[in-house]
Amino acid sequence: MEEKIGKILAVDDNEDILFALKLLLRPHVEVIEILPGPERIPEMMEKQDWDVILLDMNFTKDAISGQEGFDALAQILEIDPNAVVVFITAYGDAEKAVRAIKMGATDFILKPWQNEKILATINSAISLHRTKIQAEKLRLRQQEISAVLDQPYTDFIGQSPEMYEVFNTIKKVAATDANVLILGENGTGKELVARALYRNSLRKDEVFISVDLGSIPDTLFESELFGHEKGAFTDAHKMKQGRFEIASSGTLFLDEIGNLTYPLQSKLLTVLERREITRVGSTKPIPIDVRLICATNNNIHQNVAEGIFRQDLLYRINTVEIHLPALRDRTGDIPLLADHFLKIYSRKYRKPIRNIQSSAIKKLNQYSWPGNVRELQHAIERAVIMCEGSSLGPDDFMLSSPVRSSGGLELDSYNLEDIEKTVIEKVLKTNQGNVTQAATQLGLTRTSLYRRMEKHGL
Known part of the structure; x- marks a missing residue:
C-alpha cells in the first residue's frame, strides 16, 4: 500500500474543482482540506502546518486580474515565509502565474490538468516544504549552539x-x-x-x-x-x-x-x-x-x-x-578562572564542591602553567572528578612541576637594588597593582612596601 504523505489545503471558489482535487488526492496524501475562498486561510494556517497550499488565482470578486490570488499569496507568506504555494490557473493566466512565481509561489498548475502531472507537482512541493522545514530546524539549532559557544x-x-x-x-x-x-x-x-x-x-x-x-x-x-x-x-x-x-x-x-x-x-x-x-x-x-x-x-x-x-x-x-598574554603573566586572574571552571565542572559531575581553599589557590599561583588557561581548565576538571570533599585543597592538584621558576624574571644585572626593584615591579604587576596582596606575597608590611616603592620610584 502506498504511504500517504503530505497535508494539503486547496482554495478555490469552484466546487467542482475542489471536489475533483479531494477525490484525486485523498488516496495519496495524509490530509486534504478545501476552502471555497481565501478569507479563512489565516485561520486554517493557525490550526495546521500545511505542506502545500493549492491556491486559485481568480475568485468571484475579481475573476480577471488575479489580484485576489496575489493578495492571498502575500498574506500566506507573511504568516509563514516557508509556506509552499502552488497556483491553480487557466491556460490564459500563464503570464500571471509567472508573476506569482516571482512573488514567492513555488509552482503553478494549469486547468484542466493531467492527473499524473498534478500528482508529480504536489509530491515535489511536499518534498520542498519538508526540506525547508528541516533546513529551518538546522538553522535554529545552529543559532542555539552558536548562542552558547x-x-x-x-x-x-x-x-x-x-x-x-x-x-x-x-x-x-x-x-x-x-x-x-x-x-x-x-x-x-x-x-x-x-x-x-x-x-x-x-x-x-x-x-x-x-x-x-x-x-x-x-x-x-x-x-x-x-x-x-x-x-x-x-x-x-x-x-x-x-x-x-x-x-x-x-x-x-x-x-x-x-x-x-x-x-x-x-x-x-x-x-x-x-x-x-x-x-x-x-x-x-x-x-x-x-x-x-x-x-x-x-x-x-x-x-x-x-x-x-x-x-x-x-x-x-x-x-x-x-x-594574548600567557597565564603566568596574569596570575591575578587565576582565582577568577579557577572559580569559573569549578562551577562548570561541579555542575557537570554533580559534585557538591563549594570552593577552592586559599592554600590551593597559592599553589596554583606558584605554578608556571605552560599550557595556559587550557591546562588550568583541565587541572580543575581533574581535581573536581577526584575530590571527595566539599572543597578543593592543594593535594587535589597534581601539577607537573611544583613552582614557577624565578617568576619569569629576566635580570640585567645582579645588583641587589636592581633585583629588588625588578621583583617589586613583577609582584605588583602579578597582583594588578594591589599593594596589600603584593606586600603579603613579598612577606612585607604595606608600609615597608610603600617605602621600597618610593625608594625605587614606583
Whole structure:
C-alpha cells in the first residue's frame, strides 16, 4: 500500500474543482482540506502546518486580474515565509502565474490538468516544504549552539590590565571587516577571541567556519580550502565546496597559520588578493566575501625575518594584531578562572564542591602553567572528578612541576637594588597593582612596601 504523505489545503471558489482535487488526492496524501475562498486561510494556517497550499488565482470578486490570488499569496507568506504555494490557473493566466512565481509561489498548475502531472507537482512541493522545514530546524539549532559557544566572552574572562586591553581591542575591531591576527601561546584562548570578534561583528548572523591549518596535509590544502570538482582527482566522487566558499558572507578563522609551508602561503595570498577561489579541477573563478581572522602561536615576525613566512601575506592578515598574554603573566586572574571552571565542572559531575581553599589557590599561583588557561581548565576538571570533599585543597592538584621558576624574571644585572626593584615591579604587576596582596606575597608590611616603592620610584 502506498504511504500517504503530505497535508494539503486547496482554495478555490469552484466546487467542482475542489471536489475533483479531494477525490484525486485523498488516496495519496495524509490530509486534504478545501476552502471555497481565501478569507479563512489565516485561520486554517493557525490550526495546521500545511505542506502545500493549492491556491486559485481568480475568485468571484475579481475573476480577471488575479489580484485576489496575489493578495492571498502575500498574506500566506507573511504568516509563514516557508509556506509552499502552488497556483491553480487557466491556460490564459500563464503570464500571471509567472508573476506569482516571482512573488514567492513555488509552482503553478494549469486547468484542466493531467492527473499524473498534478500528482508529480504536489509530491515535489511536499518534498520542498519538508526540506525547508528541516533546513529551518538546522538553522535554529545552529543559532542555539552558536548562542552558547559565541557568547561574547564565554570562558574568556579576566580582570588584569592585559586582558582589559584585549577586551578593548575586540570592542574597537569587531564591528569592522578588518583582518585580525591573534598571537599567543597554546591554550591562551585564541579561538575564543576569534569567536568574540565574530559574535560582536556585523556578520554575526552568518556562518563562522574554523579551520585548523596544522591538521590539513599539504596535498589536501587546496581541496579543503578552495574545494574541488567531481573527478578532479581519484577520490573526488562528487563536487565539494571549500571552506572559503562555505564561509562566504561570514567569518573564516584560520588557526595555526604560522604552520603553512611557503608554497601554500603563496596560494593563500593569491586568494586574499583576488578575493576569489578556483576549485581544484575547474578554471572558473568564484568570488568570495569573508571576514578573515587568523591565529598562530609562532613568533610570526621572527619567522618573517628568517624568511620562513611571507611578509606580504603577513601584511594581508594583520591589519590588527591582538596579543594574548600567557597565564603566568596574569596570575591575578587565576582565582577568577579557577572559580569559573569549578562551577562548570561541579555542575557537570554533580559534585557538591563549594570552593577552592586559599592554600590551593597559592599553589596554583606558584605554578608556571605552560599550557595556559587550557591546562588550568583541565587541572580543575581533574581535581573536581577526584575530590571527595566539599572543597578543593592543594593535594587535589597534581601539577607537573611544583613552582614557577624565578617568576619569569629576566635580570640585567645582579645588583641587589636592581633585583629588588625588578621583583617589586613583577609582584605588583602579578597582583594588578594591589599593594596589600603584593606586600603579603613579598612577606612585607604595606608600609615597608610603600617605602621600597618610593625608594625605587614606583
